[in-house]
Amino acid sequence: MSTEYAISLQLACGSNEAASALAFFQQVLARRPLFELEETFERHWPVAEAAFSALLDSYAPLFRTLEAVVPTPQHFTLHWQGYGQGELFLDEMIALTSAMGLQVLEGRAQGDEEVYVCELIDGQLDCGYYDLE
Amino acid sequence: MSAIAIDPINPSRESLWARLEEMNRFSWCRKHEYKQLRALFFDGEVAEYPKEFITDVELFWSPKQGTEHWQAVIEGRKAYIDYEGKRCVVESRAEDFIKKSVDFLLQCDHQYSGMSIEQQLALQDYLGLECRNLRHDRIYFETWLAQVELWLKGEAVGEVELPGMYDCVATHRVAFAYGLLNAAPLVMREGRFVALERDSPWGRGREKDMQFFLTSLSKILLKKYRPPKGLKCDLTPRIQFVERLRADLETGQAPLLFQQVWQLTKEKKKK
DSSP states (O other), X not given: OOEEEEEEEEEXXXXXXXXXXXXXHHHHHTXXXXXXXXXXXXXXXXXXXXXXXXXXXXXHHHHTTEEXXXXXXXXXXXXXXXXXXXXXXHHHHHHHHHHTTOOEEEEEEEOSSXXXXXXXXXXXXXXXXXXXX | OOOSOOOSSSOOHHHXXXXXXXXXXXTTOOHHHHHHHHHHHHHOOOOSSOOHHHHTTHHHHOSOOSHHHHHHHHHHTTEXXXXXXXXXXXXXXXXXXXXXXXXXXXXXXXXXXXOOXXXXXXXXXXXXXXXXXGGGHHHHHHHHHHHHHHHHTTOOSTTTSXXXXXXXXXXXXXXXXXXXHHHSSEEEETTEEEESSTTSTTOTTHHXXXXXXHHHHHHHHHSOOOOOTTOOSOOHHHHHHHHHHHHHHHTTOSOHHHHHHHHHHHHHHHO
C-alpha cells in the first residue's frame, strides 16, 4: 500500500534558468495537460528531456499533485502532497532540476514514520532518513 | 458550459475537438498519447497494436464508420504482441472488445465525438444489443431516462455529452428501453416499486431511484411541454417525442411500471 507524502524541494533563484523553471512549475500547478508540459520542457531544457519523460513514466500522478510554488527573492519551494514512493520521487526531482540547471538547496519527503531529508552541506547534497518524533 | 459553438445537427470535428480541449479532457495525456488520439479523431488512424486508451474509443472517435471499417477494427483487436514479442491471435479478445464497445455505446450519446445518431444506431445493429452486459440493463435504462429528460430540458448527461442537440440517440431506442423495463424484476405494490429478486441490479434500494426517475419524467410529460429557450435548432423533434411518450402511456404501449407511475403522478397532481 502506498503512503501519503508531503514533499518539498527548495531551489535557488540565482541561475538564468530559474525564471523559466518558475513559469514551468506554475504551469504544472495550473494542471495544464501533460503533453503541454512536455512541449514546454522540450523548448527550454532539451538536454533533460529524457529525464523528464522517465520521471513522468514512473511518477506522473505524484508529479501532478504539486500544490504550491512559493517564491522568495533567494529561492523558490515546490510542495507536493500525494501518494506514492516519496523518497524515490524526490531523488528523481533532484536529478531532474539539477539537469535543468537549477541549484537544489533542500529536499524533504515526509511519510507516516520517517522523513527523508536532502541538505546542501559544503556544496554537496547529503541525504538521509530521520524518525518522526 | 463551453463557449465553443457546436452545430446542433452537424457539428464539425474541429469544433468538437476544441470543446474537448477546452474541457481539459486530455490533461492526462502524454505527448505521444495526445498525438494518437488526434490521429484517431481526425484521420481514423490507429497503430497496429494500440493501447487501451485508444481501443476504448476506437469505434466512436474515428471519422471512419461503416461495416467494413468496424469488421476490420474487430479483426485487429484479436491480435496482440506477447511478452516475447510474438504476434498472437485470440478470438475471445474480439468478443470482449465487442462487449465493451456495446456497453459504452449504450451509456453515452456519442455525438460529442462526431458520431451521428444514424452511425450510432448502425453500429448498434452491427454489434448487436445481445452483446451488451446484462448486469448493466438497469444502467442502460437509467441512461436512457436521463438522456430523454435532459434532452427535453436542453441539457445533457454528464460533462461530455452535447447539450442542446437537435436530436438525441435515446429517442431512437424507445423499444429497447421499454423492453428493459418490461423485463425488470420489479412490481408496483401499494404505490411503491418493490424488487422481486433481492440481489438483482434493479433492487438493493435502486428500485426507489427508478420510481423517482420515472416520476420525474412523468411530471414533465403531464405539464404543457415548453421547449427550453435559446436552443439554436428546430424544436419539432422534442415536441413530437413528448407527444409520442404521452400517447404510449395513454394507450398502454409503454411498460406497465411506467404506466403505473404515470397514473400515480396524475392522481397526485389532481389532489
